[in-house]
Amino acid sequence: MVLEHALLSVVPGQEEDFEAAFHEASAIIAGMPGFGRLTLSGCLERPGTYLLLVEWDRLEDHTVGFRGSPEYQRWRRLLHRFYEPFPVVEHFEHVLTA
Incomplete structure (x- = not known):
């Protein structure tokens, strides 16, 4: 399993529209091969900042399969259109659970 991580900075005042659009977009990614699940969380200290975590079976399921698809x-x-600045997306492998 690979965990995709992105901090999403949304243009101030656009949070409600972003959340509605993300709800629609979540159905797109959920249908992709290799997709496991996702969570979107809002930051308490920095309104307009969201943490996106997506589980993929393999790195290529995201970087090649999803990003290379018409669905992307x-x-x-x-x-x-909501991001300012555009987020850095990184991928992680599990090391430890406590």
Whole structure:
């Protein structure tokens, strides 16, 4: 399992529209091969900042499969206009559970 991590900074005043668009976009990503689950959390200390965590079976399921798909173009159209600056997306492998 690979964990995708992104901190999403949403343009101030656009949070409600972003959350509605993300709800729609979540159905897009959920149908992709290799998708496990996702969580979107809002930051308590920094309104407008969201933590996106997505579980994938393999790194390539995200970087090649999803990002190279027509579905990703729909995802982009729904969400990318909300980000300022554009988020850095990183991938992690599990090391330890306590």
